[in-house]
Amino acid sequence: MNVVVCERPGVLALDERASPIRAAGEVLVRIRRVGMCGTDYHIFRGTQPYLSYPRIMGHELSGEIVEADAESGFRPGQTVCIMPYLSCGKCRPCLRGKTNCCRYLM
Numbered sequence: 001m002n003v004v005v006c007e008r009p010g011v012l013a014l015d016e017r018a019s020p021i022r023a024a025g026e027v028l029v030r031i032r033r034v035g036m037c038g039t040d041y042h043i044f045r046g047t048q049p050y051l052s053y054p055r056i057m058g059h060e061l062s063g064e065i066v067e068a069d070a071e072s073g074f075r076p077g078q079t080v081c082i083m084p085y086l087s088c089g090k091c092r093p094c095l096r097g098k099t100n101c102c103r104y105l106m
Helices: 038-045
Strands: 002-008 011-016 027-035 060-068 079-082
Touching (some): 027 079
């Protein structure tokens, strides 16, 4: 699969990577769209202090299911959007529906 990598601030490169292999209990998604947000612009400019390079940008994305366990509720061809955060569901922001502000964001 092709990925765009920010090798260092101001430098993007197209790279080819092996396609992921789905394990039991996982869903394989073919990414169709990626949105660029302020975080991505900070990464490109080198003003995002909380990460290292090289970095694959883009955490606002959608795609289509390629493979899933039958009991997962997902089916091949289904369109999905992806919430890229793993939140605790118990802290104050989570309880208010603001999982992207989770105090224990994983």
